[in-house]
Each structure stands twice: as C-alpha cells, then as structure tokens.
Amino acid sequence: MIDFRGKSDVAGLYITYWSLRDPLCQTQSLAYLRELTKLGHEFALITFEQPKYALDGEQAAAARKELAEGGIHWYPLRYHKRFSLLATGFDCLCGVVAGARLVFRHRARVAHSRASIPAAMGLVLSRLCRIKFLYDADSALSEEYADIGHWRRDGLAFKVTAWFESLARQSASSVVFLTEQLRRDLSHELNARAPVTVIPCCVDTNKFRFDAGARARRRSELGLGDEKLFVYVGKIGSWYLIDETFEFFRTARQEIGAARLLILTGDAPEAFHEVAERCGVGQEAYDVRHAGHDEVVEWLSASDAGLALIRQVSSKRGSSPVKVGEYLATGLPVVITSGIGDYSALIEKERLGAVVDSLTPAEYLESTERLLSLWAEGASLRDRCRGAAETHASLDAVGRVRYQAVYEQLL
Template identity: 35%
Template sequence: MTRLLYLSYDGLLDPLGQSQILPYLFRLTGPDRRWTVVSFEKPGREPEAESLERRLREAGIRWIRLRYHRRPPIGSTVWDLAAGWWTVRRACRNRPPEVLHARSYVAALLALWLKRPFESKFLFDIRGFWPDEKVEGGFWKAGGWLYRITKRLERRFFEAADHIVTLTDRSREILEQRFQTEGIRRPITVIPTCADLERFRPAQKRAGGPLRLVYAGSAGGAYLLPEMADFFRAVRRLRPDTRWEILSPRPDPQIETAIAGLDSSAVTVRILSHDQVAGALAGADASLCLIRPVSSKTASCPTKIGESLACGLPVVVTAGIGDCDRLIGEGRVGVVLSDCSEAALNRAARELLALLAEGETLWARCRRAAESCFDLGQGVRKYQSVYRQLIESAKSCPNQLL
C-alpha cells in the first residue's frame, strides 16, 4: 500500500478545486494507494464541506480540512502554513507518506518542510510561474522583497523536488534551459489542465438562430473582460443577432462594469456552479478567453480551453498564452489574437465567422483536439506514471533525500 499526501492551498470547494483537483483524485484512488488530502477552505461552506467529506470518505480518501485566512496579508499565509505543518506532522507521524504532491508554490513550501522528517519523495506541480504572475498582475512590486524571497524559494523547490509537473510545453522548455544554466537535473512532465470528456460533450447544434458567444470564469486578474466586450461588439457589427453569455461562479461588479454600455438584451450573466457549466457551454457556438499576454502566461493552460473544445466550441484567445498559439491557431480550432487593437479585433471577428461557417466539420475538429490534448483520462495516466517513477526511485534509493 502506497501512501500519498496531496497538499493544496486552493480549497477543494473552490471552482478550481472542483474542476482541477477532485476529478483527478477520484480517478487516482485504488486498492494499492492510500490518499490523504490537505486543503485550505474558506469559511461559511460547512454543508458543502460535509457532503464532500462523505464522498471522499466513500472513495477511500482522507481529507484534512484547514481554514484559509485572508488577512492580514502575508501574516495570514504564514499562519496557515504553520497550522498545516503542525496538523500534518501529527496526523501522519505514525505512517508518513511515501510521496508528497504539492500543488503550486505555497503548498510546495509546506512540502519542503515535511520532506526530510517524512523521508518522502516530493512532486512539485507548479501550475504556472507564480512569483512572476504576481508581479505582472500588479499584486507585487517588481524586484520587491516578496518577489526576491519567493524566487529564492522557487529555486529551492526545484532543487528539492524529485519530479516536476508543468502545464505547457513552452514552460517545460523554459525550465530545461534554466536548469541547464543552474546545474539542476530534474525530470519534468507536461500535464495540461484536462477536462472530463464524459461531462463536457457537444450538444446538438441548432440550425439558424442567434450566434452565441460565451465566457466561463471569474472576472479580473489577467482576464481581459473589457476587451472581450470589444470583441463582442466587433462580431455584432457583422452578425447583429450575436448574443454573449457570461458564466461566473459568483456575482462580480467587474462584470457589470465591463458590460456597461452593451445592449442589455444581448448580454446575459449567469451565476453557476462548476457542475452546471458543461451544459451551458455546450449550448454556445464559440468561447472567449482573452488574457493579458505577459511572459509568465507561457506556463498557463486555462481550464476553459479544454472544456470549451470538448463541447465542440472554437476558442478565441490572445497570443502567447501557454501552448495556445500552436493548439488553437495551427490546429484551426479557434482564433489567436495578435493584440487587442480595434483592427485585430475586427480581423478576429471575421476569422471566427469564417470558421463557424464550417459547421459540423469545425465542431468535430474541436472535439478531436480536446480528446488529443485535454482528456482527463490521459492526464490521470500521466500522474500515475509519475507516481510509479517516484515510488520505484524511493525503493531503489531509500535514503537519497535532499
């Protein structure tokens, strides 16, 4: 029986946890694996937490649920990490895990503290270049003390990790070049944000009717909702019957600001849980995913890309986001925007309408792209392969810990 400990600073009850943690965990369970999951949950969701805890228990997964604290900045994160370290040390001291799977940077710090006392193998699942995302998103000062400390920790994570998982081929190439310069030798596996192809399926497309654009996700951050509104206007000038549906996990004033000035009869905002997103996506014709094209986004793979393609929807995306230039542009399953100027938006609107004219041929091509690149089953098999490598390595070199 192999014992694995999954560490996530994101909550399992959050939309991200629902779409990108739980689907993997439920499929990675088995008679030869015993999972413990540690996550930090926002308060006020006790009924949902109790329901999820029952599901996890039935699947043989032990859930250690800790409270997430938002304030004060920095201090709250330090408090959460200390609580996590103390709780996990006590919970696992008699039967420590063979593998620590840390999702992103905050969880990686916890894994770093636990690796030596537990004598575990450490899988660093980076999920993006987080310190650079913080700077380029305007949350941290470039070259400030937070950035400098986190970059030093980043190197320590890479040095201590026994295996690294990243979301895109472009980020793997960047890491390989960096590791060669810094003398770090670590295996890297690319596993994009996958979609459950059984849940996200194309619907029967209706002939005629309005053209339906959709954006699924939160507002703010790197997502360019005002530019999406401009793109909607560009399409609507060519197809006056165009409608735009925004699917959000919660009410957000940034959405209302972005759509101010648009024809209210043509724009709908729906508040949906992740379980409801698949049906709403399948009823649309094309998906929008405009993101600020900064350098850290080479390591990003938005969840909505795979989910949209799985539903047969072409995707409109900005250039420079992960592997999208190749997957979307060269694969002809959407439109890649070179920039968000008026000329570029108008050109992209024409390209999208030309693609949509292909009808069933386009829908089938989008679905095949999802099956090839974003199949959850394929992602699970890759994680299983990584775990096997780590466990075999632990057996052959039981005392070789950093």
C-alpha cells in the same frame, strides 16, 4: 480540529491551498486523485478552507465520509487572509505541522504539492520526514503577481515566493508543469536527476461533450433563434480582459449581425454591467448568469464560440486555462490572446479558433472573419475541436495516464 486517529498507508500527502468546494479543487485536484485511487492508490488530502466555501458540520462529515470511501482522507485547515504575508506564513506553518503528523499516521511516501504556496510546505515536509517531493508547479505565482502589479519585483513577498519556487524546482524528486513552454524556459533550474512531466489542466471529456438537446433547451431559455452565441466562463479582473472581451463582442456583432454574449460567473453581475456600459454594449445584447459546474456544459452546448482573452504577460506562458479545455471538449472554437501557454499555438496550428495578437478593433475584425470561415465548415469544426481536447487535455487519456507514470516512478 483535525482528527488524526484514522490510520492507513497512503501513496501521497496531497497539499492544496484551495478549499474543497472551490471549483479548481474539484476539477484540478480531486479529479486527478479520484482517477489515481482507481489504480489502487490512497491519499491524505490537506485543503485550506475559505469562508465563502464553508461547509457546516453535517456537510463536512458527509464529504469526509464520501472521500474516505473513495480512498481520499480529507484534513481541512483554516485559511487565513489578514496581514497577507504573515497569514500565508502562518498557514504554511500549520500545513507543515499537520502534514508531519499525517505522514506519520498514514505512512505517506510522497509529499505532493499543487502550486507555489503548498510547495513550501511540501519541500519542508520532504526534508523533515525524509520522503519524496512531487512539485506540481502550476504556473509561477511570483511572476503572475508581479505581472499584474500585485507585488513589486523588489518586494519581500515576491523575493521570498520566487526563491521558494526556484528551490522547489531544484529540490523536487519529480516536477510537473502545465505547459511545454514553461518546461523549456525553466529547464536550466531543474534538478537534472528529477523527471519532468507536462500535464495541462485537464477536462473530464466524458462530462464535457456537446449535447444537442441541451443546446435547444438553453437557447430557448435565452430566447435565441439563429443568432451566434459567444460565451465567457470565469471571473472579472486580474488576468482576464473583460473590457476587451466586451469590445471584441461589440466588433463581432457589428460584423455578423445578430449575436449575443453569455457570461457564466460566480462574480456579481453588477461588475460586468459596468464594463458593458463603458464599452457601449447594451443589456439586450448579453446575459450574466451563475451556473453550477454541472450546468456549464449545457450552456457551452448552446454556444457557438468560447472567449478567452487573457492578459499577454510573460507568466502566462505557464498557463493552461481550464475554460479553454472545456470549450474545446464541447466542440467550441476559441478566441484567445497570443502567448497563453501551449493553447495559443495549438489553436492557430489546428484551426480551432482565432488567436488575437493585438487588442485592436482591426484585430478583432480579423478574428471574427476567421470565425465566420470556421463556422462555415459545420460539424467538422466541432469534431476537430472535440478531437483536440481528447488528444491534449483529456482527464482520462492525458491526466490520469501521466500522473500514473509519475507515481510509478516515485513509488
């Protein structure tokens, strides 16, 4: 049950469909809010809590206290899953009811929604409460779900979500996109009076930086000598091409000799073992590990290249994969498929890795040769990758600065 008794003025009511402990909430919502609170803004935060991220009473109270001390007033709602479309609709209704009470209690001046489902709540609240609406668009959920076959384009779920996304773009007081590509593609749908800002998924570059000591420790833990270590951070399935990732690694290993693949994931290892066996990669050649967010940077420091083979579909023009920014910030060259947000073009242009155009052995071999050439540059490659992250994806230099400008305009 939400306690509405606390009362203080806040700049915005921030609505996300992520759970508080979800890594995406931590890095792509809370990280930005914490930066903005340093500038004197306070926020009310609505999250939707899934069972796998559940906090017990003591943990929730501690989290609420810690956030409130930092100027973020947290109001968790329950996430519903059964009967998907109806459950999402019910969650939206709960978000609007709770949000309206919070706007009244905290005198919020902006409804700030992150991604498509919260956008429906933010849009309704902005009209109901007569406050400004910041549509933090992320990528287009309707297009993503259609691209992977989860929704039919002539189905109700797709049509309703796409309609809300379009309405949000046309109605918002300000719009944030993740990529320049998506901004250009959707410029015809935007409210001509609403400022549009591009803010990619940013990385805390003070935290994600190469650590030579961690590299030695973690490589020793894996029993590595001079072998090249490829790393993949993330899930299995959906937009992530895990079969192709193993196939790329198999080709690269044949070309460069001794090499290992490290997979950092929250998913069950068995799913990756099945893919590896299917692709002809023995268990001696790869490791699957679960790593806390604070440990990821150590494993990236131990690695030599980051893998981000992502499904090449039209919706990915609006994608800004967090893992790519983390790879670059730690000084890793990146192997990425073409057409992924702004990153594919950036990696090609600034020689930050290899861009895979077609998912074929010949293309994998060409990308491996590209990596060999880049690795020959030594420390200058690491410095170049790090510099790109600081310029294009830094939480401090990019995220905070651009969100600050957005809020200055809205308030």
